[in-house]
Amino acid sequence: MDLYFDPVPLLDDARAAFLGRWSERKWLNVPGPFYGADTDNCGTGRIHAPGLVLYEADHLTEYVYRQPRTPQELQQMVDAAEAEVFSGYGCDGDAHWTPDAVREWWRDRGRIAEYLAKRRPDWAADDAKAGQGVAEAALNYARYLDGDLAAHLRVYLFWLEERRSPTLADRLPQL
Numbered sequence: 258m259d260l261y262f263d264p265v266p267l268l269d270d271a272r273a274a275f276l277g278r279w280s281e282r283k284w285l286n287v288p289g290p291f292y293g294a295d296t297d298n299c300g301t302g303r304i305h306a307p308g309l310v311l312y313e314a315d316h317l318t319e320y321v322y323r324q325p326r327t328p329q330e331l332q333q334m335v336d337a338a339e340a341e342v343f344s345g346y347g348c349d350g351d352a353h354w355t356p357d358a359v360r361e362w363w364r365d366r367g368r369i370a371e372y373l374a375k376r377r378p379d380w381a382a383d384d385a386k387a388g389q390g391v392a393e394a395a396l397n398y399a400r401y402l403d404g405d406l407a408a409h410l411r412v413y414l415f416w417l418e419e420r421r422s423p424t425l426a427d428r429l430p431q432l
Contacts, residue, residue, distance in 0.1 A: 260412050261422035264324075264331040265290050265348060274338040277347030282320075283313055285369060287406065288359045289324035289350055289413060291334055296320075296345035303389045305336035311394050312380075319345070322398040324409070356414050356430065363410060363432045366402050373399045407432060 268275070277294030286292040293310070295318075296302070302310035302319035309330060311322045319341065325331040338346040373395045380392040411429040416422060423429060 259422040260424070261416045262326045263416070263422070264328075264334070265351065267328065267331055268335070268348060271335040271339070272348060274335060274341075274344060275346050275348035276344035279347060279349065279353045281345075282347065282350075283318065285311070285313060285320045285322070285372070286350075287322055287324060288354050288362050288410060289321070290348055291321045291324060292347050292350050293318065293320035294345045294347050295343055296341050297343045299342060300389065301340040302337045303391065303394065305340055306330070306333035307390065307394065308397075309334055310337050311398060312391055321346075322394070323401060324413075326409075351417070354413075354417060356417055359410060359414055359417070360432055363407075366406075370399055370402055 275291075277292065277296070279292070279294070281294035282292040283294070291309075293302070297319075298312075298317035300312065300317060303312065309321055309323050309325060310319050312319055319337070321334075325334045334346075338344070338348075377392050377395055380395055384390060384392050410432055412423060414430040414432070415427065418430065
């Protein structure tokens, strides 16, 4: 049983939809292979990948708040990237994230939790008009920060260091 789902080898022809540049990624992206960079503000990401994508509040650009963990979620991520008119999603995060960078991101997660809490009323107002459930998704992201994300990031750290999925017998690195 693999603890880490490596979605990148499954992309095949869909890689063409992921032209985002690492240097332009949003700070709100969760560590992993996928990220939102210089995306549009058309609001299509959550239509295709509501459990993976959120909108940044000021410009409604898209970012990945949860990495795909199944082939079905990977397809949702591909659909979101293909619908994004600027091709601003990236799939090369594994080439850029280092264990130290993941740990630094984790140490700074309070900044994300604060941002999500502060912007929730704006998203609730937007949801009353657009109905995409952004306020609820922001709550889900905050819960993820306080819950399962630590375990997922420890598995991702192992994968970054070993380039293989950990087994149940492997010791996972600390955040």
